[in-house]
Amino acid sequence: MKGHFYRRNCTCKKKKCICGSKWAFTIDIGLDPITGKRKQKVKSGFNTKQEAEEFATTLIHELNQGTYLEETDKTFSDFAKEWLPVYSEAKNVKPGTIRVRLHEIGKLLPYFAQLKLKDITRKMYQDALNDLKEKGYSDSTREGINRTGRMIFRKALELELIKKDPTEFAYVKKEKKTIEQLEEEEVPRYLEKEELALFLKTAKDYGLEHDYLMYLILAYTGIRVGELVALKWKDIDLINHTISISKTYYNPKNNALEYQLVTPKTRKSRRKIIVDEEVIHVLTDHKRVQEKVIERLGDAYHNKDFIFAKMERQYGYPIVVKNVRDRMKRLLKIARLNEDLTPHSLRHTHTSLLAEAGVSLEQIMDRLGHTDDQITKNVYLHVTQEMKKEASQKFAELMRSLR
Structure with a gap:
């Protein structure tokens, strides 16, 4: 391997350098595959010739072993x-x-x-x-x-x-984190079953267009709000009472005309959910009303099969996620419930009520489209822990009654 060692930029005329120039080396590292000319490696900045020789020896060893790597100068x-x-x-x-x-x-x-x-x-x-x-x-x-x-x-x-x-x-x-912080973060907020019943009744009595159906589906399925807004009629099987989740809504600017439909969060998120007859009944009523609007508006309606389509301005375009959040806040205020809750809280509510009904964690995860989610597990464990306490109390009451 050809090469030589020298003091770079040394201006001394004597044999002994007194200008303090650093040592450097230049060695051949093979041929350029395109030009066929020899390639050289130049390295400088060494305090002594020995340091330069040791570095060069390592480099030559890497070249011989085929492990040499020319690092990039990219930032x-x-x-x-x-x-x-x-x-x-x-x-x-x-x-x-x-x-x-x-x-x-x-x-x-x-x-x-x-x-x-x-x-x-x-x-x-x-x-x-x-x-x-x-x-x-x-x-x-x-x-x-x-x-x-x-x-x-x-x-x-x-x-x-x-x-x-x-x-x-x-x-x-x-x-x-403090114990108080850990306890507060451990379980996300959700509605108890009595609170959910009140919220849905409020949506039915005081809700704006779509409200009752939107929150009924969110509460009864646990789907994500982006999955809800992306729903089309072809995703609904009115006979077999199922809703298929195959896409989600993306619109960071909240501009109704600039929406995108993208694949769900994970592969597991693609799923088919069996729903209650009440959900199917309300969907059927909504479909009837929507068909009359489409017939009346004709070509003015952006008919892309969306269930939750705008009926005022920008007819037929799917509603934006922000609308679902804002409308929920309005209904929570009317019902005098916690206004900090969000549409995602209905997903946690669905988890808690399924757990209370005795549904296994595996079944809940499958229904929600989760492979693994610590928040869902925390909700499930919290609810089941309370159920265990209740079982313990009932047993103790039974034994006390025998005294």
Whole structure:
């Protein structure tokens, strides 16, 4: 392997250097496959010739073993821009996920934007995560940022652009929580069965267009609000009393005309749910009313088969998710129930009532389209724990009655 060692930019005319120039080396590393000319590796910045020789020996060994890697000079910012479309195509991710990844990349840019990928160390990466904590970002937000950072650097490693992954041993420092905080977060808020009955009665008596049917379906199926808004009549089997979930609604700008229908959250989210006769009855009534509106409006109606279609302006377009949230808040206020509850709370309510009815956790997870969800498990365990207490109390009362 040809090469030589020298003091770079040394201006001394004497044998002994007195200008303090660093040692460097230039060695041949093979031929360029396109031009056929020899390729050379130049490395400088060594304090002694021995340091330069040791580094060169390691490099030559890697070349002989076929493990040598020429690291890229790309910056983190440039590679992150290249990575995002590759990630999007490979994983077939939804627009919402891309939006999240862009946001998380944005949180890493202040630390690494113009740094070369190869120069980012494990300490630098860990320090960035720690600094994000100091700035007040939540555990879940920092976990998301770290997840995105790991994907970027692992792709760079996979493409042999870097030798080491600086995220390999990184960790997210968790906020220590008080017992009160843990107890408060343990179980999300949901409606008790009496409260749910009151809420649905309020929706029936005081609800705006669609309200009663919307919240009836959410409460009786536990589907996500995006899945609800995306429902079409072809998803409903009025004879067999089933609702098929095969898509979800995406519209970050809440512009009714700019909606997108995308695949569900997970593969498990594609499911068929058996529903009560009451739901089918209300759906049938709604269909009759909607058909008359479509007949009256003709071509002015955006007829794409949506169940929850707008009947005022932008006729036929699906209602936006924000409308479902706002209308629920209005009804909760009328019913004098907790106004902090959201349409997603009806999903937790569905879980709690199924648990109270004795349905197994596995069946509930299947109905909700979950493979694994800690929040659902927490609701289930909370409800079943209360049922166990009740069983214990009934047993104790039985024994006391025998005295």
